[in-house]
Each structure stands twice: as structure tokens, then as C-alpha cells.
Amino acid sequence: MNKEHEQVRFSRFNDFLRKFKRQKTAIFALFVIFCLMLIAIFCYKIAPYGINEFDYTAVLQGPSAKHWFGTDEFGRDLFSRILCGTRISLLVGICSVTVGAVTGTVLGLIAGYYGGPAESVIMRLCDVLFAFPGIVLAIAVIALLGSGIQNVVIAVAVFSMPTFCRLVRSSVLATKESVYVQAERSLGAPDSRILFKHILPAAFPNIIVQYTMSIGSSIITASSLSFLGMGAQPPTPEWGLILSTGRDYLLNAIHLTLFPGLAIFITVLSFNLLGDGLRDALDPKLSD
DSSP states (O other): OHHHHHHHHHHHHHHHHHHHTTOHHHHHHHHHHHHHHHHHHHHHHHOSSOTTOOOTTSTTOOSOSSSTTOBOTTOOBHHHHHHHHHHHHHHHHHHHHHHHHHHHHHHHHHHHHHOHHHHHHHHHHHHHHHTSOHHHHHHHHHHHHOSSHHHHHHHHHHHHHHHHHHHHHHHHHHHTTSHHHHHHHHTTOOHHHIIIIIIHHHHHHHHHHHHHHHHHHHHHHHHHHHHTTSSSOTTOOOHHHHHHHHGGGTTTOTHHHHHHHHHHHHHHHHHHHHHHHHHHHHOTTSOO
């Protein structure tokens, strides 16, 4: 029985790979994300200058052979700061969505499987969180906790959680009355085995797609909070903070907003394109 189950899982994985290989845009987006990951890991080794290396003789210089992205108001190399900002933006996006996804998945499993008062409380909490736009809810959390990268992660995780909760709950409701789940229950299998071996794997494809696409929106939210002065604080080389500083020099140093804006755009677009590709590859309704 276990051998047949493994063969089915292997067949599904091969089917996913075959469909994903046809998503050329998603594969390119995955390559871009892989490059961004490498930059995030080795940013301080490959950056040509220190992120806080001042050069007051090169203030607000445009792009050149010496400074590829130009310099900021303190003469710091913008290319080096954007490279090192990749680590911060990716960490905030991935960590916040991971916290929100894990919390939302657990709550969704409980709400969908057990129902009753637990479901009512959890879903009403999600309704309250959904009543606020994501950025407004994040600002409210930051206002309570204070500014800083750690609090930005918490704020983004809070507004990410209800989406995963509803997604998992709907999958649980569609799966818990299936024949194989009923068979496991009749054999006396514990709830933990049923939830994590049978019900959660059925919801996993939807979770993966939502997780991937949520990273992009989380990066935008984190950058927006830093842009408003509620996230990363100077001299942190965070993209939203660099963008916020550059708005004071739009007329004579547009590169201060152009390059961090492009970094945010490319990163968010890559995660969204990858999410679209994964959704198409994981959708069993799409024929070969």
C-alpha cells in the first residue's frame, strides 16, 4: 500500500514538472529569484563599496563607470546599497509570509476540521482583519509596536494570516468528508495523522501558490512602511527607505528613486510570475 502511494506521489510530481517546464515565463522568473537569492547571500562580498562609505566629493553624482547607479546625498554608492538592500527586502518578505502562512494554515485546519465555536471565533477574527486594507492594518500594527524591521515582519504577517486561513479552511471542508479520510477515521487514526498526512497535502498546492504570490505583496508593503518612515530606519539600505530619501532630489538626482523602484518592481514581478506559473502547473483541471 505504501509503495503504491509513493508511486502515485511520484507520478504527480513528474506531472507537475512536465507542466511547469512549459511555463517559460515562470522559469525565467525563477531564475531571476535565484539570482536575487545569491545576491542576498553574498551582497556584502560583491558590493564594490561599503553601504555607509561616505565620499563628500561625489555627492548626488549620476551613474558612471565608478558608481554604476550613482551616489546619494552623502556620496554613498547607490549600487552597493541596493545590492545589500536585497537581503533585507527578501528576508522581510519571506519571513513575514512564512509566519503568516504557518499561523493561518494551523488556524484554517482547526476551523475547517473541528468546526463549532472554534471555527466561529477564528473566522470572525479573519473577517475583522479582512475589513481593513492590508497597508492600513500594517500601519496600525506598527503604531502599536513601534517602527523597526522586526515589527514590520509582524505587521505583514498579521495581514497575511487570514488569507491562508480561509484558503486552508475551504480545502479542509472539501476534503474531510472524502472516502479515504472517512476510512482513516473509522480505523481509529488520530486527528493529527488525518490532518497532516491526508488533509494538509491536499491543500498544499494552493498554499504554495498563495505563499509565492504573497511574498511580492509583502515586499511592497514593507517598502511602503519604510517609505512612510515606519519601517527600516537610517542608515539601513532598505529599498523603500532609499526611495523615500530620493523623493527630495527628484529634479536633480532622479537615479535615487529610479533604481530602488526598479529593484522593487523586478522582484515583485518575478514572484508574481512564478506564482502564476505554479498555479497553472499545479492545477489538475488543465490538460496536457
